[in-house]
Structures are given as C-alpha cells and as structure tokens.
Amino acid sequence: MLKNYHLLIFFLLSFASIFLLTGDSLIALLISVSIILTLISIGLFNIQLNLFLKSISRLKTTKKIVFLTFDDGPSPSNTIKILETLKANDLKAIFFCIGAKAKEQPNIVKRIINDGHLIGGHTLHHKWEYAFYNQKRIINEIDKGNDIIKQIAGQEVALFRPPWGITNPRIAFAIKALNLKSIGWSIRSLDTVFKNKQRINDRIINKLKPGRIILLHDSLDITAEILPELIVNIKSKGYSIGSYEEYIK
Numbered sequence: 001m002l003k004n005y006h007l008l009i010f011f012l013l014s015f016a017s018i019f020l021l022t023g024d025s026l027i028a029l030l031i032s033v034s035i036i037l038t039l040i041s042i043g044l045f046n047i048q049l050n051l052f053l054k055s056i057s058r059l060k061t062t063k064k065i066v067f068l069t070f071d072d073g074p075s076p077s078n079t080i081k082i083l084e085t086l087k088a089n090d091l092k093a094i095f096f097c098i099g100a101k102a103k104e105q106p107n108i109v110k111r112i113i114n115d116g117h118l119i120g121g122h123t124l125h126h127k128w129e130y131a132f133y134n135q136k137r138i139i140n141e142i143d144k145g146n147d148i149i150k151q152i153a154g155q156e157v158a159l160f161r162p163p164w165g166i167t168n169p170r171i172a173f174a175i176k177a178l179n180l181k182s183i184g185w186s187i188r189s190l191d192t193v194f195k196n197k198q199r200i201n202d203r204i205i206n207k208l209k210p211g212r213i214i215l216l217h218d219s220l221d222i223t224a225e226i227l228p229e230l231i232v233n234i235k236s237k238g239y240s241i242g243s244y245e246e247y248i249k
C-alpha cells in the first residue's frame with residue numbers, strides 16, 4: 001500500500017514534469033499543479049498513507065483481532081462509562097488524551113493507567129491551527145500536552161496521535177524529535193459525525209479485518225452509549241478485541 005502510493009506519486013509527478021517541460025499551455029500547467037496539490041492534500045489528511053510520517057495504523061496479525069482507541073478525553077462522565085464497560089468485558093485500549101483536559105481530570109488519567117490501559121498524547125489544546133504553527137510551537141504543543149499526562153501518570157508518554165490524523169513535514173519532524181510513536185487508525189467510526197448509533201455500529205462492523213485499529217472518541221455520549229453493544233457485535237463476527245502489549249512495545 002505504502003510502496004504503491006509512493007510509486008503513484010512518483011509516476012504522477014514525472015507525468016506532470018513532462019507536461020510542464022514539453023507543453024506550454026495554461027491547461028497543462030493547471031493539470032500538473034492540481035495533480036500535485038491533490039496528492040499533497042490526500043497525504044495531509046490521510047494518516048494511513050504515511051506520506052510525511054510513518055504511523056502505525058494497523059497491527060500485524062492474521063488472527064481475527066481488532067483494537068480499540070479513544071481520543072479527545074478525558075471527559076468526566078463518558079471516559080468513566082467507557083472504562084467501566086472495558087473493565088466489565090476485560091478489555092484494554094489506548095486513550096489519546098488532550099493535555100489541557102488531562103490537567104482538569106487527573107483522577108481519570110490515573111484510572112486509565114490503573115485499569116491497565118495505554119495512554120498517549122493528543123496535543124495540549126487540540127486546535128486545528130496547530131498544523132500551521134512554526135516548528136518550535138508545534139513541538140511545544142505536543143510536548144506540553146504529553147508532559148501533563150506524564151506528571152499525572154508518573155510514566156513516560158511514548159505514543160502520540162496527531163489530531164484529525166493531520167500530518168505535515170513539521171508535525172512529522174516534531175514527533176521524531178520527541179521520539180514518539182505515531183498511532184493512526186484503519187477504521188474511522190465517524191462517531192463525531194453520525195448521530196445514529198446503528199450507523200456507527202454498522203460502519204465499524206463492515207470494516208472489520210485482522211489487525212485493524214478502531215478510532216472512537218471518549219469525549220462523546222454516543223460512543224459511551226454504544227460501546228457495550230458494539231463489543232457484543234464485534235465478537236459476534238468472530239473477532240476478539242486485542243490488547244496492545246504484544247504488538248506495541
């Protein structure tokens with residue numbers, strides 16, 4: 001997938017260059033520029049393509065196992081509900097916490113750790129404009145968020161999920177400079193978009209494949225509400241929900 005995509009970029013860029021070198025029409029120029037811009041924007045918004053940064057978006061296994069991740073918490077009621085559901089089902093997940101929210105909810109951060117889940121950073125403020133900050137501010141935004149979690153949890157934060165899956169060369173540099181492991185996803189539940197529980201459930205169930213990482217949000221009521229049924233439905237398809245230990249060191 002990765003190699004094919006890079007090959008495709010190379011092919012299209014070569015094609016665009018030939019167009020530019022041999023043709024002199026405005027149309028040739030517009031076609032070339034729009035191909036390049038389209039490819040860059042696909043790469044910016046699709047973390048699975050690994051265009052700027054290598055992220056783990058699925059885990060290597062042929063077994064029917066999928067993995068849960070929860071972003072944008074901790075939230076006072078929903079994260080607790082989700083932790084209770086996970087505990088009742090003896091399941092583990094990764095929680096990607098926003099630093100500013102973690103600061104407000106230190107007890108929930110501690111509970112995530114005490115319940116045996118992994119915790120990752122998700123920037124200090126989760127603002128979309130951070131992608132346009134200069135290099136130093138991007139590093140700060142990521143590092144300060146992680147530092148709050150580290151202080152509360154009493155352990156290093158090694159995992160990071162770029163908000164909205166947006167990556168660019170500066171975000172990639174920051175993640176490498178801070179020695180973080182970037183975690184993406186391969187099933188986007190769209191729980192932030194769909195208002196209908198069945199749609200969220202069906203979307204996830206239809207995309208189940210070995211090793212896939214499911215993106216959910218513990219900041220949302222709907223996600224806390226559907227989780228018990230979603231777990232039952234995933235299992236009814238012959239899939240188990242894995243813990244990360246043997247896959248992410």
Ligand SMILES: [Zn+2]
Binds near residue numbers: 071
């Ligand atoms: Zn997020």
